Amino acid sequence: MITLILRDLRIAVRAGGGFGLSLAFFFIIVIFFPFSIGPNLDLLSKVAPGTLWMGALLACLLSLERIFALDFEDGTLDLLATSPIPLEGVVIAKAFVHWLTTGLPLILLTPFLGVLLGLQTSGIIFLITSLIFGTPALSIIGTFGAALTVGIKRGGLLLSILVLPLYIPTLIFGAEAARRGSEGFEMQTSILLLLGVTLLSWAILPFAAASVLRINLR
Amino acid sequence: MAISIKSLSVSRGSIKLLQGLDIELKSGHAGILRGPNGVGKTTLLRTLAGLQPVDSGKIEVPLEDICYFGHTDGVKPTLTVRENLEFWANIFGSPSIEEVAKKFMIIDLLNIRAGTLSAGQKRRVGLARLGLTGCPVWLLDEPTVSLDETSVKIFGNIIKDHLSENGCALVATHIDLGLENSAQIIDLSQYRPNSGELSSSDEGFL
Helix, strand or coil: CHHHHHHHHHHHHCCCCCCCHHHHHHHHHHHHHHHHHCCCHHHHHHHHHHHHHHHHHHHHHHCCCHHHHHHHHCCHHHHHHCCCCCHHHHHHHHHHHHHHHHHHHHHHHHHHHHHHCCCCHHHHHHHHHHHHHHHHHHHHHHHHHHHHCCCCCCCHHHHHHHHHHHCHHHHHHHHHHHHHHHCCCCCHHHHHHHHHHHHHHHHHHHHHHHHHHHHHHC | CCEEEEEEEEEECCEEEEEEEEEEECCCCEEEEECCCCCCHHHHHHHHCCCCCCCEEEECCCHHHEEEECCCCCCCCCCEHHHHHHHHHHHHCCCCCHHHHHHCCCHHHCCCEHHHCCHHHHHHHHHHHHHHHCCCEEEEECCCCCCCHHHHHHHHHHHHHHHHCCCEEEEECCCCCCCCCCCEEEEHHHHCCCCCCCCCCCHHHC
16 A cells, blocks of 8 residues: 555656646635735635635645546556455555645645735644644545546546535535634634544545445446 | 356346356466457456456456456556556565566666557556566456567467466467467357347447
8 A cells, every 4th residue: 555655646746747736726726815805904814714725625626536537547447456455445545645745735835825815823823723634534535536437538527516515514614613713712623523524534435435446447 | 276167147237248158277277268349358357357246157266366457558657667567566565576577578668657668568568567466367358469479479478487387367369379279268259148139249348
């Protein structure tokens, strides 16, 4: 499994691997936001947590299709399915790589964008906490969606439609935790619920995704 | 007994392709699947590899003994040949790729990006995976597509070596691999279901 993670990371950073694409997308969305609602710093800092969460979610969505599509096209997925690694392990490795190449860079970029939107330091810390707990859920749910649409040519749109509703709990609790934190309220409940959603999806979805893959490979 | 199939039926989608298929292959022997396009060679091999469910009948091969090689090579274009091979070597826990690379004549290509290889070279890289797995049972689906004559001969010899090490291979192929004298030739067209649903076309793949 570590082999698979290392290989996928290597592919991601090579030319055409797509690493940095979603990062750039996230960057652009958040930078464009002040243009669309004007330079009112009060207003900006109020909507900043929600904006950053929404940006992270959309950026994450952008790179989901690649998770299995490339391996499906060149036959690697068939070979992985017949290899000694269980398909559940493949799913976990893929989701983890997706988080490493999308979620983690987004989190690292967030402090700079937070400043850009007028967030206080404490607000940024809470926002980052909520992103650390929430983005792994985005990756594993997205991997499940990618497994569902793996055989479909240009299934990107269908994938978005399937996956976005599943992102609702993470978005609600994540943005809520970040908002409460930045306004100085207690945020424990939201963070715990967010963590609950993340852990639950990581516990269940690898099995679901693996069985969906088995059906799609037939 | 390396491969033992008893009264197997398989289908592709909702169309029944093969019925009442019996194959017994001892280790050290090869089987060659013959039959027109669409008769079910690929479907049979994918079923044996565990990628497709069995309709009825019995397959007695442990899945971990099987190495499947399909139409596609599974070679990553952005990685070098060495990285491609090392990946599979790590997955299957085999130590050295050099020996295998020599055997499959890709030793000079190891540091080249796989995306720049020709189709035949790429296929050889894909086939080299067989040498890395250490699995005794090879299921090969048209392995010689885009290989030149010399490579086909060499690959035939590699299969023979594998058989002499008590391996076993089931090959779907239309061309002569040099195994025909010793191999069991299985013509799949005689196992078509009687209903005549699939009489003379490629319908199974549409």
